Amino acid sequence: MRLCFIANQIAAWGKIGGFGVNLRRLGKALVDAGIEVHVVVPRRRGQQILERLDGMFVHGISWTAVFLGSPIYKQINADIYHLQEPNFAGYQVQRALPKSIHLVTSMDPRDSVDWWTEFRHATWQRRLKAPAQWFYEDGFLVRQTVRAADGVYVEADCLREKTKQHYGLAELPEVLPKPVPIPNGPFVKSTKPMCAFVARLDPRKRPEMFAEIARLTPEYDFVIVGRAHDASYQRHLERLFASVPNLEVVGFLDPFDNQRMFDILSRAWVLVHPAMREGLATAFQEASVHETGILAQVDPGGYVSRFGRVMPPAATPQEWSLALKSFIESGLWRQTGQAGRIYNIEHHAIEVSLARHLDVYGQHLNAAVNPAK
Numbered sequence: 001m002r003l004c005f006i007a008n009q010i011a012a013w014g015k016i017g018g019f020g021v022n023l024r025r026l027g028k029a030l031v032d033a034g035i036e037v038h039v040v041v042p043r044r045r046g047q048q049i050l051e052r053l054d055g056m057f058v059h060g061i062s063w064t065a066v067f068l069g070s071p072i073y074k075q076i077n078a079d080i081y082h083l084q085e086p087n088f089a090g091y092q093v094q095r096a097l098p099k100s101i102h103l104v105t106s107m108d109p110r111d112s113v114d115w116w117t118e119f120r121h122a123t124w125q126r127r128l129k130a131p132a133q134w135f136y137e138d139g140f141l142v143r144q145t146v147r148a149a150d151g152v153y154v155e156a157d158c159l160r161e162k163t164k165q166h167y168g169l170a171e172l173p174e175v176l177p178k179p180v181p182i183p184n185g186p187f188v189k190s191t192k193p194m195c196a197f198v199a200r201l202d203p204r205k206r207p208e209m210f211a212e213i214a215r216l217t218p219e220y221d222f223v224i225v226g227r228a229h230d231a232s233y234q235r236h237l238e239r240l241f242a243s244v245p246n247l248e249v250v251g252f253l254d255p256f257d258n259q260r261m262f263d264i265l266s267r268a269w270v271l272v273h274p275a276m277r278e279g280l281a282t283a284f285q286e287a288s289v290h291e292t293g294i295l296a297q298v299d300p301g302g303y304v305s306r307f308g309r310v311m312p313p314a315a316t317p318q319e320w321s322l323a324l325k326s327f328i329e330s331g332l333w334r335q336t337g338q339a340g341r342i343y344n345i346e347h348h349a350i351e352v353s354l355a356r357h358l359d360v361y362g363q364h365l366n367a368a369v370n371p372a373k
Contacts, residue, residue, distance in 0.1 A: 001361065003030065004038040004078035006089050008137075011256065012053055013044035013060075017200065018282035019107055021255055022155070023084050024054065025179045029354040031055035038076045040089070042066055066092070066136075073097060080361055083149070086167075088136045091145040101364050104149040105176055108279030109159065109166040110138060117277045121204040125230050143167050150364060156280045158301015176360060179353035180285045180344050187266040187291045193328050194221040196268040196292070198261075198283045199275065201228035201237055209274040211240055212317040214247045217324060222272075223264060227252040265290035270324065270333050273298070274311075284308075285348060288340025293333030295324055307340030308333075 005027065009020035027037045031054060043049070043060030051058045061070045069092040073081070082103045083090035094102050110118070119130050136142075146152055146167040153176040154163050160172045195217075197210045207224065214222035224247065228234035241249045253261045265271075271287035273296040278284075280300045284307075287294055294308025297315070304310050309327050311320060327333050346352070 001080070001365065002036045002038070002076070002078045003361065004040065004073070004076050004081045005084050006040050006081060006093055007084040008042065008087055010039055010041050010053065010058060012058070013047040015044050016254065019085050021282060022107070022178050024256065025181065025350060026353060026357065027056045028054040029179060029350050030357065033354060033358065038078060040070070040072060069096060079365060083145070086137065086142050086146050088139065088142055091141045094145055094148060101368055102149045103151045103153065103360075103364065104146050105153045105155065106146070106159065106163045106167070106173065107155050109163045111162075111166060114277055118204055121206075121276050151360065153360070156301060158280060158303065176356055177348045177353045178280070178282070178285065179350040180289060180348040182289050182345055182349050183262055183266070185291070189269055190221065190267040192221055193269045194223065194267055195270045195272045195324065196223050196225065196264055196287070197272055198225045198265070198287070199273070199281070201226045201234065203233070204276050206274040206276065207237055208240060209317060209320070210272055211244050211247060213272060213274075213320045213324065215244050216317055216321040218246050220324070221246055221248070223248045223250060223268070225250045225253055225261065225264060265292055268292045269328060270295050272320075272324065274320065285344050288337065289344050291334070291337040291341050293327065293337040294340070295320070295327055307336045307343065309336070
């Protein structure tokens with residue numbers, strides 16, 4: 001079987017986010033299972049037109065080709081074209097190959113409230129790009145592409161209804177679980193409670209709030225893993241972080257090339273995540289598999305309610321600090337962290353995700369060869 005993913009990123013060449021991390025993990029697992037995997041992404045600085053990555057063939061195309069179409073889709077001649085998070089490139093693929101099998105996985109469907117939240121809590125640089133981003137990721141033709149697909153899927157059960165409503169689907173999409181690597185324990189937590197922030201440093205993620213919580217909770221250690229895309233915002237944060245003595249700033253860590261992330265999450269007691277908006281954040285699940293509790297404002301599908309503690313939207317830094325102390329002193333952080341690990345082993349381990357993807361691909365290939373009469 002020859003499979004082609006169409007995506008915006010694949011966690012390489014300087015573009016590393018949750019979507020790309022998930023795709024790279026899935027692609028490698030499929031290659032290891034004997035599948036020929038191609039990935040088409042916008043070409044980043046330093047990326048060649050064709051690269052090999054973890055056994056995958058990664059094709060980099062220009063942004064002009066993203067919007068006007070590229071012959072590469074036909075040249076790949078895949079059995080299945082799988083769009084990882086809806087975007088305009090998926091429209092071009094369907095248009096170029098109308099008789100092929102087209103699948104879509106929606107990882108974070110955003111309604112008008114979500115888009116407004118992102119706009120309000122963004123740097124001016126990202127705000128200027130917002131209209132183009134909306135057209136590329138959620139415009140009319142993108143939604144039409146999702147509705148026209150042979151199969152629409154989501155990464156977690158909590159996204160099914162929202163995705164159905166957002167794209168106007170006739171049926172609830174099925175689940176193709178996000179692949180989460182399961183590290184071996186035991187996890188030796190730090191002697192002194194340590195709290196982590198793991199995310200891109202964007203205003204929407206509220207790293208300033210995390211720093212203020214650390215300032216108000218000097219009896220605990222805090223660590224930040226991440227970096228901002230906007231250079232001026234990064235400089236602003238560096239000045240802020242430097243004024244908090246119990247806050248360690250690690251910076252960006254490559255999840256595929258650095259043992260440090262494992263060491264941090266293994267020692268961390270709580271992932272503190274004050275973001276204003278999230279889908280099912282990869283950071284939540286990676287914290288859970290290290291038996292780390294979660295304190296967050298968002299609660300996608302009740303995930304944080306089950307495996308952590310949810311904060312009210314208008315909570316002050318003082319209230320966050322008090323809630324964090326209560327979460328730790330009660331021992332609830334440990335119970336929820338252990339429960340989260342069990343859940344992800346059962347539902348999101350790479351082996352579980354791989355088996356489900358192979359099953360779905362097999363179903364679509366079989367249906368194409370033996371169409372229902």
